[in-house]
Amino acid sequence: PAPTPTTTTLHVSPHSMPYLLDHCFFPQRPGWPDLEDRWPVVPATTIVRHMMDAAERAAPGLRAVAVHGARFERWLTATPPADIPITVTPATDTPDRAAVTPATDTPDRAAVTPAPG
Structure with a gap:
């Protein structure tokens, strides 16, 4: 049988990801009323992390260990x-x-190995 794709949804907003307010293109004075004017963006490393998390959720028991060809x-x-x-x-x-x-x-995935101890 052909592999079955799985789809999840990631909600992206300054309210669900307040750290994105540290990743804005256009600084505004404190108290500025419109967050859109700051143009907060999701850093590429955060996108990769969410994609690796999704890959792991789709294959329980495997851990994302590498990412290839990210664009x-x-x-x-x-x-x-x-x-x-x-x-x-x-x-x-x-x-x-x-x-x-x-x-x-x-992403490459590998079997999860319990930590020693």
Whole structure:
């Protein structure tokens, strides 16, 4: 049987991710009434982390250990708030790989090994 993709939704907004207020293109004076004027964006490293988390959720018992070929073709802004679908499609040639969107990358996964002790 063909691998079955799984899709989850990531809610992106300054309210659900307040740390994004530290990642704005346009500083405004304190108390500025419109967050959109600051243009908060999701850092690429945060996008990769969410994609790795989605890859792990799609394959319980496997851990995302590497990301290959990540490309970010546009900014992911946090205003207005948006629900971003993240789809994990297992690779047909190896169960350790999956394609994850919205950005383009391929995380490798490996079996989870308990910590010693």
